[in-house]
Amino acid sequence: MNEIEMLRAARPEVHDPASEVLDAALVRVLNDAEPSARRRLARRSPRGRILLAGGLGAVAAAGVGLVPVLSGKGAAPANAAVELRLAAAAVRAAPEPTVKPSQWVYIETKVRGVPGQGVMWAPGEDADTPRPTTSFDIRSWYPAIGGAILKCPPIPKEPKVCGPAVASTLVQQVNGREIRLALFPNSSGWDPDDQAFVRKLPTDAGALLKRVYSYADRKAGWQGFDRDQEAVEAIADLMDGHVSQALRAALYDALSRVPGVRMDRNAVDNAGRRGLGFSRTGHGETVQIIVARGTYRYLGDKVTAVKDHPGGVKAGTVLRWSAQLRVAVVDKARQLPS
Structure with a gap:
């Protein structure tokens, strides 16, 4: 049984958190993590969302609303921001081609x-x-x-x-x-x-x-x-x-x-x-x-x-x-x- 199933069994009246809410939380984690940890989280985002869901469900059960945007002065909406962070991690891990000055x-x-x-x-x-x-x-x-x-x-x-x-x-x-x-x-x-x-x-x-x-x-x-x-x-x-x-x-x-x-x-x-x-x-x-x-x-x-x-x-x-x-x-x- 994963965290989502445990949450459903314990509090059946609480709806599953929306994907936008999970994305927003993932962005916050990516923002706050050290660069190396951020890359590891980004590469396994589907699994990361499941692991985060239990905590988000508990917040939802307490009646706290989460807005799917980043904290601070502003940033891209959560789904765009998450995908862009995943893009950054994927590109950063790719091999760097060599270019000579004469080429x-x-x-x-x-x-x-x-x-x-x-x-x-x-x-x-x-x-x-x-x-x-x-x-x-x-x-x-x-x-x-x-x-x-x-x-x-x-x-x-x-x-x-x-x-x-x-x-x-x-x-x-x-x-x-x-x-x-x-x-x-x-x-x-x-x-x-x-x-x-x-x-x-x-x-x-x-x-x-x-x-x-x-x-x-x-x-x-x-x-x-x-x-x-x-x-x-x-x-x-x-x-x-x-x-x-x-x-x-x-x-x-x-x-x-x-x-x-x-x-x-x-x-x-x-x-x-x-x-x-x-x-x-x-x-x-x-x-x-x-x-x-x-x-x-x-x-x-x-x-x-x-x-x-x-x-x-x-x-x-x-x-x-x-x-x-x-x-x-x-x-x-x-x-x-x-």
Whole structure:
């Protein structure tokens, strides 16, 4: 007889605790546990919920109500937070691939959306293009060593611009057409496309979230500023690139601490793959990060308008929908993974 059955026999008038209540308690345990204990609990969450149920039932019998949200200033609703903590534990335990400075990071994505709203314009197109491209097959090669942000000498009279001879380059093929982009310094100090920047981000979730909010706060003067939505968008941008297992785990953990993040167990990426969706609504749109069930591999993102946007874009329109099909390390630009 397990604890649930013992509780039923002793107090048959007490209903079983709801799954949301159990999830909330598990999140509190995960928050309070030491990191090593937290990982052990996270890996065996179904069993952990059963063990916790007896204590929760006793609280319920005493007439104490439990609210399925985290304590403190706020965090993701309990079911989303629990799943994100499990994702962090699973990713943290996965092997870390080795990347040499001379190598390149290859990322293959499939994206569609509204140009100028959720996606960039296709090469050679702009707002005056009668029928702009809305679907993109993108192959990108990023230098593993990263951009030359810290070592880039300024051009005379242009202190914030690097000379093309020393700037790293991003090689990209969009719908079969190749473009080369210089990776110049980002004046905001936040550049997910630069591997040198990404490698320096903290892998402690608390420190990372503090850094994310610090970046978000630079937009505090903007109309309709939503600090937590800015944080989710910054995390989504990082998820979309090549990051270490340790940093990806910290991103999941950090996302679990952002208020308003919700989970959809039947999310679909732009390639039709089903997974878990973690989303938040703000700035007139819902941003959803989609990951694979079980492995928690990043699959893509989806941005949907929840109100009318400029240019005749109606509420409900998908502004951006992506699928990250492949991420690999190769020895040179334009090389495809084997």
